[in-house]
Amino acid sequence: MGRRSICLAAFVALLCLGSTLATQEKRVADQTCGSGFQEGEVEFFPNISKIEYEGPSSKNPLAFKWYNPEEEIYGKKMKDWLRFSVAFWHTFRGDGSDPFGSPTKQWPWDDGTDSLEMAFTRMRANFEFLKKLGLNRWCFHDRDIAPEGRTLEESNANLDKVVALAKQLQEGTDIRPLWGTAQLFKHPRYMHGAATSPDARIYAYAAAQVKKAMEATKELGGENYVFWGGREGYQSLLNTDLERELNHLGQFLKSAAEYKKKIDFDGVLLIEPKPQEPTKHQYDWDAATAIGFLQKYGLKDDFKLNIECNHATLAGHSCYHELEVSRINGVLGNIDANTGDAQTGWDTDQFLMDIAETTQVMLSVLQNGGLAPGGFNFDAKLRRESTDVEDLFISHIAGMDAMARGLRNAAKILEEGTLPSIVKERYASFDSALGASIESGELGFEELEREALRMEEPLPASGKQELAEMVFYNSI
Numbered sequence: 001m002g003r004r005s006i007c008l009a010a011f012v013a014l015l016c017l018g019s020t021l022a023t024q025e026k027r028v029a030d031q032t033c034g035s036g037f038q039e040g041e042v043e044f045f046p047n048i049s050k051i052e053y054e055g056p057s058s059k060n061p062l063a064f065k066w067y068n069p070e071e072e073i074y075g076k077k078m079k080d081w082l083r084f085s086v087a088f089w090h091t092f093r094g095d096g097s098d099p100f101g102s103p104t105k106q107w108p109w110d111d112g113t114d115s116l117e118m119a120f121t122r123m124r125a126n127f128e129f130l131k132k133l134g135l136n137r138w139c140f141h142d143r144d145i146a147p148e149g150r151t152l153e154e155s156n157a158n159l160d161k162v163v164a165l166a167k168q169l170q171e172g173t174d175i176r177p178l179w180g181t182a183q184l185f186k187h188p189r190y191m192h193g194a195a196t197s198p199d200a201r202i203y204a205y206a207a208a209q210v211k212k213a214m215e216a217t218k219e220l221g222g223e224n225y226v227f228w229g230g231r232e233g234y235q236s237l238l239n240t241d242l243e244r245e246l247n248h249l250g251q252f253l254k255s256a257a258e259y260k261k262k263i264d265f266d267g268v269l270l271i272e273p274k275p276q277e278p279t280k281h282q283y284d285w286d287a288a289t290a291i292g293f294l295q296k297y298g299l300k301d302d303f304k305l306n307i308e309c310n311h312a313t314l315a316g317h318s319c320y321h322e323l324e325v326s327r328i329n330g331v332l333g334n335i336d337a338n339t340g341d342a343q344t345g346w347d348t349d350q351f352l353m354d355i356a357e358t359t360q361v362m363l364s365v366l367q368n369g370g371l372a373p374g375g376f377n378f379d380a381k382l383r384r385e386s387t388d389v390e391d392l393f394i395s396h397i398a399g400m401d402a403m404a405r406g407l408r409n410a411a412k413i414l415e416e417g418t419l420p421s422i423v424k425e426r427y428a429s430f431d432s433a434l435g436a437s438i439e440s441g442e443l444g445f446e447e448l449e450r451e452a453l454r455m456e457e458p459l460p461a462s463g464k465q466e467l468a469e470m471v472f473y474n475s476i
Helices: 003-017 019-032 078-082 088-093 116-133 152-170 200-219 242-262 287-296 309-314 319-328 355-367 389-416 418-426 433-440 445-454 465-474
Strands: 084-087 137-141 176-181 224-227 268-271 303-308 332-336 376-378
Touching: 078 355, 078 389, 084 088, 084 116, 084 389, 088 116, 088 137, 116 137, 116 152, 116 389, 152 200, 176 200, 200 224, 200 242, 224 242, 224 332, 242 268, 242 287, 268 332, 287 303, 287 319, 303 309, 303 319, 309 319, 309 332, 319 332, 319 355, 332 355, 355 389, 355 465, 376 389, 389 418, 418 465
Parallel strands: 084 137, 084 376, 137 176, 176 224, 224 268, 268 303, 303 332, 332 376
Antiparallel strands: none
């Protein structure tokens, strides 16, 4: 596709969006057909240079202020702590539509179709985007990168062709998927669920789709594979066999773990908890629920968790809580870095820019020793009203800088030691002979009763919550 065809695609895209987007015409022309574009080349972001680190004093929106990938923080390079990834679906398939409104954006290179040729174009745009951001990881759903066919065989063939192109684009680079997954929630066949569908034929179809998506992830050198069960739940218990559906889900995941071993896929299998939406109740409600499920079905050694911050708040938790529950249970595998809006009650998938929250997130990550082979996937989308091509870069730069600031702050907190010492002091009695005997299990109720009868009435010490909060917020 040369200059003429890309410009034509930009023109057609504008016509499709209608008169409400007419004011973008000049911006599209500038961004796509600007000077420096050579005939025969495909350049999707011609007016965007490679994003560089310029430091906190920079006012350039297309530069990093806090993310300096080679800088060492707390014993590792910043890029190794953060391991950022771009979400293909939000970045290259997001069109700004919502339940109340039509699409508001269509990128200059995109004709809005789900053709195989357009899938190739989007994949090429993805690789240019990654290179200009200085990133080497991305995430995908199978049906985001390749169109659904009329049959499973045709869908598989489409995926094979797009994977072949992605593998070709990977050559000479270190770009690889952070994770892949199968889209088991959009197609009408999955309206009752995939692994938890009451129809055995749909269960089988979902298994075949996961099998193929796992093979594609392996082929591209992906480091993880994610299961997000958006339809794995119920709308009403009155027509649901809860026990049977949970058993089916357990068997489905067991089969996935077995197939991973069969094909020698070295990646980590991840479950992404979410309490609801689109179902009223999703079976992997939160981290604790998912951990209990894995333990019940003997899968805890085969899976870790992919924690999404917006899902944590939907479950009534903070992201920090979900990360800590995962960390202390040894299953923290990956983080979908996004956030919701406190004034709404749904999954808004906004870029996480709250520095207090990113600092708490990074406290968990540092205490976990990192996330590798997991990382931070920006499962976040532009706002409906953000329609410029450069907004794709600005949003990711802002998200990366916010996580980098959180990393710097968390390292400072741990190195200074004031906040950890407040926590340690609060539990100091368990470092005494009595406390150590309790923690080791040496004392039963009879022995503890004798201790209690000998002691004076214990007076609890102050929890120093306000001091802990003061120390935390003064460090960010």
